[in-house]
Amino acid sequence: MKKILQDSIKGIIPPLVAILLAFLLGGLLMKIAGINPIVAYTSLFKGAFGSNHRIAETIVRAIPLIILALGISIAFKARIWNIGGDGQFTVGAIFAVFVALTFPLPNAILLPLTFIAAFIGGACWGGIAGFVKAKFNANEVITTLMLNYIAFYLLEWLVKGPMMDSNGHGFPQSELINEGLRLPVLLQGTRLHLGLLVAVVLVIGVYMFWRSTLGFKTEIVGQNREVAQYSGIKVNKIIVITMFISAGLAGLAGWNEMFGVHYRLLENISGGYGNLAIVVALLADLNPLGIVVSGFFFAALVTGGNTMQRMEGVPFALVDVIQGLAIIFVISRVVYRRWRDNGARTNNDNGILGKLVSRSGKNERTNSPASNR
Amino acid sequence: MTDIVVTLKNITKTFGTNVANENVTMNLKKGSIHGLLGENGAGKTTLMNILYGLYKPTTGEILLNDQRVDIDNPSKALNLGIGMVHQHFMLVRDFTVVENIVLGQETKKLRFLDLESAAKKIEDLCKKYKMKIDPYAKISQLSVGEQQRVEILSAIYSGANILILDEPTAVLTPQEVKELFQILRLMRDSGKSVIFITHKLEEILEIGDEISVLRDGKLVDTVKTKKTTKQQLTNMMVGRDVLFQFSKAEVKSDKITLKVEGLYCNNDKGLPALQGINLEIKNNEILGIAGVDGNGQKELCEILTGLRSTTDGRIWVCEQEMSDKTPKQFIQDGVAHIPEDRHKTGLVMNFSVMKNCILKEFDTGKFSKAGFLNFKAIRKAAEKIVKDYNVKTSSIEAKVRELSGGNQQKIILGREINCVPKVLIANQPTRGLDIGATEYVRQRLIKQKEQGVAVLLISADLEELIQISDRIAVIYEGKIMGILEREEIDIETIGLLMAGVKGGLVSEEDIAG
Numbered sequence: 053m054k055k056i057l058q059d060s061i062k063g064i065i066p067p068l069v070a071i072l073l074a075f076l077l078g079g080l081l082m083k084i085a086g087i088n089p090i091v092a093y094t095s096l097f098k099g100a101f102g103s104n105h106r107i108a109e110t111i112v113r114a115i116p117l118i119i120l121a122l123g124i125s126i127a128f129k130a131r132i133w134n135i136g137g138d139g140q141f142t143v144g145a146i147f148a149v150f151v152a153l154t155f156p157l158p159n160a161i162l163l164p165l166t167f168i169a170a171f172i173g174g175a176c177w178g179g180i181a182g183f184v185k186a187k188f189n190a191n192e193v194i195t196t197l198m199l200n201y202i203a204f205y206l207l208e209w210l211v212k213g214p215m216m217d218s219n220g221h222g223f224p225q226s227e228l229i230n231e232g233l234r235l236p237v238l239l240q241g242t243r244l245h246l247g248l249l250v251a252v253v254l255v256i257g258v259y260m261f262w263r264s265t266l267g268f269k270t271e272i273v274g275q276n277r278e279v280a281q282y283s284g285i286k287v288n289k290i291i292v293i294t295m296f297i298s299a300g301l302a303g304l305a306g307w308n309e310m311f312g313v314h315y316r317l318l319e320n321i322s323g324g325y326g327n328l329a330i331v332v333a334l335l336a337d338l339n340p341l342g343i344v345v346s347g348f349f350f351a352a353l354v355t356g357g358n359t360m361q362r363m364e365g366v367p368f369a370l371v372d373v374i375q376g377l378a379i380i381f382v383i384s385r386v387v388y389r390r391w392r393d394n395g396a397r398t399n400n401d402n403g404i405l406g407k408l409v410s411r412s413g414k415n416e417r418t419n420s421p422a423s424n425r
Numbered sequence: 426m427t428d429i430v431v432t433l434k435n436i437t438k439t440f441g442t443n444v445a446n447e448n449v450t451m452n453l454k455k456g457s458i459h460g461l462l463g464e465n466g467a468g469k470t471t472l473m474n475i476l477y478g479l480y481k482p483t484t485g486e487i488l489l490n491d492q493r494v495d496i497d498n499p500s501k502a503l504n505l506g507i508g509m510v511h512q513h514f515m516l517v518r519d520f521t522v523v524e525n526i527v528l529g530q531e532t533k534k535l536r537f538l539d540l541e542s543a544a545k546k547i548e549d550l551c552k553k554y555k556m557k558i559d560p561y562a563k564i565s566q567l568s569v570g571e572q573q574r575v576e577i578l579s580a581i582y583s584g585a586n587i588l589i590l591d592e593p594t595a596v597l598t599p600q601e602v603k604e605l606f607q608i609l610r611l612m613r614d615s616g617k618s619v620i621f622i623t624h625k626l627e628e629i630l631e632i633g634d635e636i637s638v639l640r641d642g643k644l645v646d647t648v649k650t651k652k653t654t655k656q657q658l659t660n661m662m663v664g665r666d667v668l669f670q671f672s673k674a675e676v677k678s679d680k681i682t683l684k685v686e687g688l689y690c691n692n693d694k695g696l697p698a699l700q701g702i703n704l705e706i707k708n709n710e711i712l713g714i715a716g717v718d719g720n721g722q723k724e725l726c727e728i729l730t731g732l733r734s735t736t737d738g739r740i741w742v743c744e745q746e747m748s749d750k751t752p753k754q755f756i757q758d759g760v761a762h763i764p765e766d767r768h769k770t771g772l773v774m775n776f777s778v779m780k781n782c783i784l785k786e787f788d789t790g791k792f793s794k795a796g797f798l799n800f801k802a803i804r805k806a807a808e809k810i811v812k813d814y815n816v817k818t819s820s821i822e823a824k825v826r827e828l829s830g831g832n833q834q835k836i837i838l839g840r841e842i843n844c845v846p847k848v849l850i851a852n853q854p855t856r857g858l859d860i861g862a863t864e865y866v867r868q869r870l871i872k873q874k875e876q877g878v879a880v881l882l883i884s885a886d887l888e889e890l891i892q893i894s895d896r897i898a899v900i901y902e903g904k905i906m907g908i909l910e911r912e913e914i915d916i917e918t919i920g921l922l923m924a925g926v927k928g929g930l931v932s933e934e935d936i937a938g
Contacts, residue, residue, distance in 0.1 A: 263800075265793045272784070275773045281732060282762070282770050283784040284753030 066385060067335050067346045067378075074377035081373065082366070092366045099359025100352035106359075108242030112313060114351035115247045116141070116305040120329035121347055122258045123174075123301030125338040130274040130294040136181060136196025137302045137326030139203035140174040144303020145310045146207060147173025149317045150215070152229040159232040166233070167307055174303020175296045177203060182295025186288035192295070204320070211317050226317035235312040245312035254301065258340045261297075270294050302326070331375065335382055350375065428455045429491075430618055431476070431507075431587060436485035438471055443819070445471040448485075449644045451637050453587065458609055458619045460633035460650070462626070464662055464831070464859030468642040469622045470512075473589045476620075477509040478502040508580025509589040512596075514572050516564045523547055523560040526579045543582075550581055554611050570601035577608065581617075588612065589620045594628055595857070606632050624662075624859050626655050638662055659860060681744075682708040682879035683729070683848045688738035690724050698724040700903040702738070706848070706879035711870060713894030714883040715919050721903040722883045723765060726852045729881065730762045731755035743847055756785055761846035763837055763854045765883075771837045772825050779807040779821040782840050810839035815865070831862030838869055849873055852883045867893050887916060901925045 079089035100110045120137045127134035148170035155162060181195040211224040235246040261267040273280045273290045280287050309321060332350055336342030357371035431453040438446040446468045453459050463469045474480045476487065478496035487494055489505055496502050516525050523544045544560040551558050556574050564572060573593060580588050594602045609619055609632060623629050629636055630650060637647040638661040645661045683706040692698035699721045706712045716722055727733035729740065731752040740747040742758055764770035772781050783792050783803050792803050807821040814835040818828055825833055841849065851870060855863040871893055874880050884890050890897055891914055898908040899922035906922040
């Protein structure tokens with residue numbers, strides 16, 4: 053238990069520090085631009101946490117981000133660069149809403165069915181990329197990205213065609229799901245819905261995943277495929293399974309958004325959550341609890357940023373600046389550590405970012421002399 | 426006036442709580458080759474990285490020609506005339522030799538690269554040191570030995586008078602070693618000083634003028650090569666007498682554990698690698714496989730562990746047919762494997778010692794329950810391996826990357842033996858290990874054999890094969906040239922078979938041709 057706590061704290065501190073530094077430097081930039089950073093930040097903070105309503109809005113935004121980032125973290129840990137979160141989210145949502153609108157079943161049965169459908173929808177969409185990677189060694193960065201576009205246009209066609217709401221005055225949207233299927237609101241007068249609990253359960257689930265033998269296999273495959281084979285692991289099978297789970301989680305994020313917020317299919321429902329979730333996962337160094345922290349942070353930035361722009365006239369672009377700075381600080385942490393250890397053979401806990409930053413494995417062992425020459 | 430160019434004075438270097446060098450004092454003479462000898466992890470490379478400016482010493486000072494100097498970084502070291510050739514070369518593969526060499530230079534004066542005059546200068550240096558290097562050849566076209574010469578040239582080109590070589594012979598063939606030694610002697614005779622890091626005794630006795638021995642980060646002594654012996658150096662390195670002889674128990678059983686028949690397979694390029702291998706190993710013998718690297722040893726190992734598929738032939742383990750089974754089934758049926766490359770295949774370098782201890786068995790009831798890892802059992806097993814195999818690590822949570830080669834190998838050994846194998850495939854199990862660890866691994870292999878395991882030992886080290894094998898099969902171009910029984914084992918016969926000369930005689934085709 054103590055170990056779990058230590059691990060969690062270790063996972064949370066780095067993103068917190070990066071965020072803090074990003075705010076400090078962001079403030080300096082504002083000062084240079086002639087904006088009072090204290091006023092801006094106060095407004096940003098108020099926008100994100102100023103009232104129950106605002107807090108609820110932040111959480112509502114954080115839920116899909118966190119679930120998506122959890123999914124991405126699983127693929128990334130296996131060194132499978134699944135950047136198709138948006139597409140998998142979309143297909144998951146389509147599957148779930150389709151099931152909800154099609155089958156005349158009691159809600160108690162239908163709701164779990166939609167949940168499963170969302171997982172399968174997302175998982176199959178990502179599974180395609182996993183399968184062609186395992187079978188033909190197709191680069192998943194390209195396939196998942198391309199599948200995103202297919203998913204977007206599929207959704208657009210559906211909401212303008214077969215699934216269009218006949219009473220919707222021509223709006224590109226599906227019918228509403230029945231009220232009994234909608235996730236109950238947790239806090240009266242806000243949009244905060246039961247999806248929060250689902251997210252919490254999924255965080256715990258992913259935490260458990262890394263303690264399972266399947267999670268261990270995934271991790272080994274991510275570290276070194278040759279060792280994985282040597283250990284008796286079927287690498288291709290793990291690649292497909294990993295993509296399946298990763299994308300299935302993205303599908304669940306879509307389910308949450310449908311059944312907790314929109315209650316129907318609309319155009320562009322993923323709204324770029326997928327890309328932001330990659331940043332969330334990386335900022336957290338793929339640690340599940342870190343993902344919660346960084347997910348809330350980005351959700352708060354977006355929610356608060358809108359208010360800040362409206363109230364104080366500080367451009368929303370500042371939010372992008374702070375996001376970018378946070379990432380830079382996370383990466384600098386890795387670089388700093390390298391520099392401090394100055395060629396020491398160990399590269400402790402650099403985590404996924406360390407691997408992204410590092411060059412070839414050969415140089416890693418003797419480390420930096422190449423750059424010193 | 427003194428002929429000492431560099432003095433390392435009371436150098437101590439610590440990494441956290443880990444002491445890499447403790448109070449080391451060493452003198453380097455002008456125009457001499459100074460051997461730095463020690464086991465892996467003794468602190469040789471750390472000490473030299475301090476001299477080369479890659480590390481800062483925690484305490485102590487460096488004197489260059491009696492002047493105190495602070496060497497903060499390698500470019501400062503180069504300015505002071507100190508060059509270093511690392512174990513892994515720092516060359517840009519797609520650049521030519523001259524481009525690589527100029528790359529390492531100060532560009533203050535050279536606004537435009539004058540490659541022609543640089544190439545000219547390189548050619549002169551080549552002539553002086555009797556090297557054959559085409560300045561316009563791309564690095565990727567050069568052999569490992571030639572790349573090393575480019576590194577040496579690069580250091581000399583930038584005016585190094587002191588050259589540090591880190592395990593330079595580890596990657597060379599015997600012929601290339603000879604050439605390297607010739608170059609080093611020429612350098613010494615022209616007044617340059619060379620520090621030669623190694624753990625190979627024969628080499629340093631051949632080339633060195635003086636030898637400093639490090640053990641556990643401390644300087645044991647510096648001796649003149651002429652006044653020392655192999656045995657004395659070994660004792661200094663290891664701190665005790667080393668057993669170079671092993672007793673071989675008689676092979677009593679005649680139960681055949683591993684049998685292969687008519688094995689054929691292709692290599693990664695799709696060319697035939699094995700061409701009809703027949704072997705039998707009894708349940709308490711060590712069968713050694715001798716052969717020049719690349720004659721099918723790697724493929725044989727991979728087939729016997731399920732990692733590569735055969736094009737023809739059959740395999741039995743304890744009379745059970747294993748052909749076409751998966752790596753996992755091989756593991757389950759009792760085939761353990763010490764792979765050739767522990768970094769690439771045997772260990773996950775970024776994982777903890779603990780996790781590496783269970784790579785083969787994490788899926789079994791031993792370490793998991795209902796699909797979840799049983800960390801309590803894993804911890805216990807890892808602690809046992811660390812204790813039983815005498816692995817030097819700060820804890821079982823430490824990353825394997827942080828351990829020395831010998832300790833990494835002990836983890837693999839412990840893990841594989843803990844699987845209670847029937848067959849143990851050991852491919853180059855002592856490559857790159859120091860004397861202590863080598864001896865330990867060999868003893869463990871013998872112990873396994875005594876416990877009834879069939880051991881297949883593939884080694885490039887003939888002495889090792891002769892020491893511990895009961896029989897030796899010689900492989901050449903994917904065929905077994907001959908199997909020598911214990912009383913027939915003789916280094917010259919093996920050598921001839923390795924060269925493809927059947928039965929010690931020139932083959933008929935050769936006569937006909």
